[in-house]
Amino acid sequence: MTPLRILLGILIPPLGVFLTYGVGSTLVINILLTLLGWLPGSIHAVWAISKQGNRYVSR
Numbered sequence: 001m002t003p004l005r006i007l008l009g010i011l012i013p014p015l016g017v018f019l020t021y022g023v024g025s026t027l028v029i030n031i032l033l034t035l036l037g038w039l040p041g042s043i044h045a046v047w048a049i050s051k052q053g054n055r056y057v058s059r
Contacts, residue, residue, distance in 0.1 A: 009045030
């Protein structure tokens with residue numbers, strides 16, 4: 001599921017963040033960054049999605 005979320009984070013940044021975090025401050029920040037431009041929103045989305053994915057990796 002994570003590769004799909006990362007792909008959505010690149011193409012439609014708020015959707016990828018919404019599927020990972022739901023409605024919250026991360027989504028609001030991503031929407032604001034996406035309004036400033038597609039690239040800042042995409043960078044934030046990929047960073048946020050990969051950060052969330054690291055929580056589930058067993059050590």
